[in-house]
Amino acid sequence: MLDLLNELLWGKILLVLLVAVGVGFTIASRFVQFRYFGRMFRILGASQAFRRDKHGHLSSFQALVLSVAGRVGxxxxxxxxxAITLGGPGAIFWMWLVGLMGMATSFLECTLAQTYKQAEAGGTYRGGPAYYIVKGLGRRWGWLAGFYSVLLLITFGFAFTALQSYAVATSFGDAFGVPVLYSGIALAILVGLIxxxxxxxxxxxxEVLVPFMAVGYLLVALIVVGMNIDKLPGVIALIVNSAFGLEPAVGGGIGAAIMMGLKRGLFSNEAGLGSAPNVAAVAYVPHPANQGIVQAFSVFIDTLIICSATAFLILLSGAYVPGSGENVAGIALTQAALADHVGEWGRSFVSVALLLFAFSTILYNxxxxxxxxxxxxxxNRKLFNAFRVAIVLLVCWGATTDLGTVFGFADVTMGLLAVANLVALILLFKPGLRILRDFDDQIRQGIDQPIFDASRHPELDLDPRAWELAPEDLERLQARAPGQPANARD
Incomplete structure (x- = not known):
């Protein structure tokens, strides 16, 4: 039954919905992910992006690393x-395509999450698909918001947390001989403290862990690519040819390549799942599109950079033989590939990298x-504390339990999660484009740092406390249009 549901969701329904949202919004937004690619760096480089708690809120950079912590796992x-084992090297091409289109999807969902966020005590915010469904589509869609929230809790809060713990414990056991129970206990204690x-x-x-782990992993990958630079053109040609069935030695066919690229690409970068908007909403930004642009960049980091690094590590090695039925799979293949390049210490390095990636993902989950x-x-503080205790116990239990069935179940719930969110995004295309046009218009007027004035959009029914502007942004807005109403943060 799980296999049947997975095939229906991933092979048919999600393929249509992901293409509809990714390609549709890319065209409707005039290729926003490419138009504002350079601005991604400018937003992060702005002094405000790195300020911490000046007004009691989280920064755009902190929201970015939180989402990268979840995407990179x-x-x-x-x-x-x-993906390579089951779909052939061609799966990487489709993973790249999913990533490029996913950048537009992520822009839309994260911009909406910022737009419809709600203010919380202490200068933070709450937001995400459940919030923009209810606020953007109306209370009659509350059932969809509730359905999404339940799936989010089951998929990320429980299933993926246990799966990440299992991956860390088994990898550490293989590399260092540490019993999985000890790994689980240590991981549970660290998670609980945070x-x-x-x-x-x-x-x-x-914000400390994510840059460290990503840069360290990429540095090793760049060294490996440098050592095999003469083979790189052939590997890229293998990926492209396999994607279209032009490599007869590669099993799986085009269908398997597309399905694995789609499935693993979405699993990795999460664009369209609606998970990242939950953390994209926590930051203060002067305009919702700012966070949409930054979150599109996090998809690029995840899929086009880090996933590609792993793909090149594998395909440049002798550990993977295209078309062979004897290739090892999963983490063992990545470990064997790096060991083939740099020696046996490569296996340990992959285990440590997986530990850091999975640890950050558990926090995100x-x-x-x-x-x-x-x-x-x-x-509800009591409910949150009970959930925290449950997560600590789950991390410990997950490390010691074979989770094959859980993984299949999580694939189904993740697929349903994506369907619910993508349907909502299609229905919210117009508000998303309206916010983008507001940003575009200010850019065309020569305004380098657009500011969102919520009072000019009463039809969106936004939380006015969530769009109280910081003093410096309010001052810039008033200097630009004296006398016009604007919300102000104390």
Missing amino acids: GGNIAGVAV IFGGIKRIARIS YYLGENSLNFFSRD
Whole structure:
């Protein structure tokens, strides 16, 4: 039954919906992910992006690393290996395509999450698909928001948390001989120390951990590519040819390549799932499109950079033989590939990288679960603390349990999660384009840092407290249009 549902969701329904949203919004937005690619760096380079708690809120950079912490996980190491093993090298091409189109999808969902966010105590915010469904589509769609929140809790809060813990413990056991129980206990203690500090502590840990782990992994990948630079053109040709069935030695065919590229690409970068908007909404930004642009960049980091790094590590090695039925799969293939390049220490390096990637993802998964609970019972401290205890126990249990059935179940719930969110995004195309036009118009007027004046969009029914502008942004807005109404942060 799980296999049948997976085939229906991933092979038919999601293929149509992902293409409809990704390609549709790319065209409707006039290729926003490419038009504003350079601005991604400018937004992050702006002084405001790195300010911490000046007005009690999280920065755009902290929201970015939180989302990268979630996107960059086991899928970037083990998932890419699975895609290559089952779909051939051509799966990487379709993964790239999913990533490029996913940048537009991520822009739309994260811009909407910022637009419809709600203010919380302490200068933070809550938002995500459940919030923009109810606020953007109306209360009659509350059932869809509730359905989405339940799926988010089951998929990320529980299933993926256990799966990440299992991946870390088994990898460490293979590489260093550490019993999975000990790994599980140690991981559970670390997770508990962080998540009981709330979103701000998670953000502070992530902004240190995520750049360190991503840069370290990419540095090793660049060294490997440099060592095999003469083989790189042939590997790229293999990827492209296999994507269109032009490599007879590669099994799986075009269908398998497309399905694995789609499935693993979405699993890795999460564009369209609606998971990243939950953390994209926590930051203060002067305009919702700012966060949409930044979150589109996080998809690029995940799929076009880190997933590609793993693919090149594997395909440039002798550990993978195209068309052979004897290739090892999953994390073992990535470990064997790096060991083939740099020696046996490569296996240990992959295990440590997986530990860091999975650890950051567990923190991210916890927050998604908390946010889904908040939708049903707003700011319930007792409920949140009970959930935190459950996550700590789940991390320990997941490390010691074979989760094959859980993985199949999580694939189904993730597919349903994506369907619910993508349907909502299609229905919210117009508000998303309206916010983008507001941003575009200010850019055309020569305004380098557009500011969103919520008072000019009463039809969106936004939370006015969530769009109280910081003093410096309010000052710029008033200097630009004296006398016009604007919300102000104290």
